[in-house]
Amino acid sequence: MILNGVEIRDTFAEAFPMVGTRLIVTADTPEWALIAGRTTTGFATSVIGCGCEAGIERTLTPEETPDRRPGVSLLIFAMDFKQLKKVVPLRLGQCVLTCPTTACYAGIETGKRVPLAKTIRYFADGHQISKKIGDKRFWRLPVMEGEFVCDEDTGSVEGVGGGNFLILARSRGQALRAAEAAVAAMGKVEGIILPFPGGVVRSGSKVGSKYKGLFASTNDAYCPTLRGTVPSHLPAEVGSVLEIVIDGVSFAAVAEATKVGISAVCALGSEGGVVAIDAGNYGGTLGPFHFKLREIMQNGAGETA
Amino acid sequence: MSGVSLKPRAPFEARVDLSGLTPSVTRPLSLRELEHLAVPHGGRSVKLAELFFVEGAPDGVLLIEIGDPRLDGVGAGMSEGELIVDGQVGAFAGRGMSGGFLRVSGDAGDFLGAEMSGGRIELAGHAGARAGAAGSGSRRGLSGGVLRIGGNAGPRAAERQRGGLITIGGDAGEGLATGMIAGTVSVGGAIGRLAGRGMKRGTIFTHAVPELPAGFIDTGSHELVALRLLARRVPELKDMLKGWTHARRIVGDTLMGGQGEVLAGV
Numbered sequence: 299m300i301l302n303g304v305e306i307r308d309t310f311a312e313a314f315p316m317v318g319t320r321l322i323v324t325a326d327t328p329e330w331a332l333i334a335g336r337t338t339t340g341f342a343t344s345v346i347g348c349g350c351e352a353g354i355e356r357t358l359t360p361e362e363t364p365d366r367r368p369g370v371s372l373l374i375f376a377m378d379f380k381q382l383k384k385v386v387p388l389r390l391g392q393c394v395l396t397c398p399t400t401a402c403y404a405g406i407e408t409g410k411r412v413p414l415a416k417t418i419r420y421f422a423d424g425h426q427i428s429k430k431i432g433d434k435r436f437w438r439l440p441v442m443e444g445e446f447v448c449d450e451d452t453g454s455v456e457g458v459g460g461g462n463f464l465i466l467a468r469s470r471g472q473a474l475r476a477a478e479a480a481v482a483a484m485g486k487v488e489g490i491i492l493p494f495p496g497g498v499v500r501s502g503s504k505v506g507s508k509y510k511g512l513f514a515s516t517n518d519a520y521c522p523t524l525r526g527t528v529p530s531h532l533p534a535e536v537g538s539v540l541e542i543v544i545d546g547v548s549f550a551a552v553a554e555a556t557k558v559g560i561s562a563v564c565a566l567g568s569e570g571g572v573v574a575i576d577a578g579n580y581g582g583t584l585g586p587f588h589f590k591l592r593e594i595m596q597n598g599a600g601e602t603a
Numbered sequence: 604m605s606g607v608s609l610k611p612r613a614p615f616e617a618r619v620d621l622s623g624l625t626p627s628v629t630r631p632l633s634l635r636e637l638e639h640l641a642v643p644h645g646g647r648s649v650k651l652a653e654l655f656f657v658e659g660a661p662d663g664v665l666l667i668e669i670g671d672p673r674l675d676g677v678g679a680g681m682s683e684g685e686l687i688v689d690g691q692v693g694a695f696a697g698r699g700m701s702g703g704f705l706r707v708s709g710d711a712g713d714f715l716g717a718e719m720s721g722g723r724i725e726l727a728g729h730a731g732a733r734a735g736a737a738g739s740g741s742r743r744g745l746s747g748g749v750l751r752i753g754g755n756a757g758p759r760a761a762e763r764q765r766g767g768l769i770t771i772g773g774d775a776g777e778g779l780a781t782g783m784i785a786g787t788v789s790v791g792g793a794i795g796r797l798a799g800r801g802m803k804r805g806t807i808f809t810h811a812v813p814e815l816p817a818g819f820i821d822t823g824s825h826e827l828v829a830l831r832l833l834a835r836r837v838p839e840l841k842d843m844l845k846g847w848t849h850a851r852r853i854v855g856d857t858l859m860g861g862q863g864e865v866l867a868g869v
Contacts, residue, residue: 431836
């Protein structure tokens with residue numbers, strides 16, 4: 299399949315199950331909401347080294363938030379529910395509670411409950427106040443700045459982690475511009491995050507290593523500087539490869555994001571220096587979710603050259 | 604109409620206890636069985652049909668077409684369905700309710716919604732003493748659900764309230780929320796003296812700071828995000844908290860070790 303001069307390789311992205319939750323963080327200004335969101339989702343690029351993967355799903359207008367202030371929607375994913383219950387209160391306590399003017403609310407109502415104020419309310423040392431309205435309880439914690447308002451807990455979903463595609467371009471600059479275009483377009487898709495820096499990975503990995511104890515190592519088949527020295531997937535004209543990794547609340551959300559992202563890259567086309575779109579997989583042995591690039595792109599993805 | 608309607612045959616000669624007449628009781632009955640249902644009337648027990656014209660089909664909705672202040676226990680113990688009263692009700696209406704919806708267009712006697720744990724009561728008129736409070740011999744008042752009083756509430760409303768929400772559109776009598784344990788009460792009008800005495804936790808919303816017992820401490824005026832949240836999440840408080848961004852927070856009853864609060868809109 300060729301879209302606007304870009305080859306869509308006949309392969310698939312292999313993804314795995316994750317457990318995730320959504321937090322709604324509000325603040326007095328959009329800037330402080332964003333600061334809280336970025337801090338809370340910092341150092342959360344990969345479960346391998348960070349314990350979770352997290353990102354800002356989107357910004358929220360005051361009309362969309364529980365307290366009518368500007369906010370951000372955050373998604374946090376972990377490999378299992380036990381780990382999710384551990385990392386969410388940690389990040390809430392260190393990054394949201396501490397951030398001026400913020401409040402934190404449940405972003406998902408269904409599924410197993412992930413503790414929020416249920417855990418961190420003890421910071422208030424007995425001065426915490428709860429209100430239960432209907433089935434929903436929230437807490438008010440006195441802090442030096444005033445009060446921190448936080449829901450008791452939030453729901454969770456069984457999501458998908460590790461959706462991905464690779465942008466093979468002629469140069470580093472062209473690969474980066476294509477990746478930026480993809481990230482900008484994918485930011486409009488609900489229910490997904492791109493957990494890596496700026497949504498982009500420059501150091502994609504393969505499973506395993508020649509060194510004991512390392513679970514992952516550089517994806518040498520896609521390293522341009524190793525072409526010819528290892529079995530390579532890169533044609534001669536490719537000078538740089540960047541990867542977009544996608545975590546989402548459902549298979550459909552990740553598939554939609556994949557389609558939107560690849561479409562944005564293909565809109566730049568071969569004239570923009572994009573040679574091909576590939577995806578990372580491990581022969582189907584890693585995860586049950588397979589995002590077949592050509593199937594995803596078949597409908598309305600652009601012109602076929 | 605759907606459901607069953609009850610229309611008094613004549614003015615009641617004595618007080619009538621309707622506490623056994625709830626939708627969950629009447630739903631499985633035929634109309635004939637319902638007519639033969641025994642209800643206490645004064646010192647004796649009479650058939651329901653001796654007091655009321657009974658019409659319709661039992662389906663979870665009960666309508667009392669002409670209310671009367673001598674009808675006690677209307678909706679008491681309700682757990683489901685809907686009970687509508689066109690007019691007044693006597694004492695103990697909605698007492699111990701755990702679910703369902705009781706709507707009264709007139710006034711209510713004492714102990715309206717006392718000890719209720721769920722469901723919803725909407726009273727258009729005034730309530731007597733101890734609305735949403737603990738009943739005699741009981742240690743806990745309203746612990747869940749919503750009790751809305753359109754008019755004034757008599758003395759000791761919300762006494763020993765344990766949770767849930769009480770809204771009073773008019774004035775609240777003396778001793779509001781005495782010994783309150785938790786929950787929320789809002790008062791649109793004036794609040795009588797000695798409100799919150801012995802209060803442990805819970806919140807009283809008011810437009811003006813009332814005369815409070817000595818154990819209350821004024822912490823000053825504060826900008827509270829919780830006000831915005833409550834105005835958005837709780838429809839019953841939307842009008843009360845409209846435009847509130849700040850509130851004076853008065854904490855008590857500290858003489859009893861309490862951490863309850865009176866929040867007065869600024």
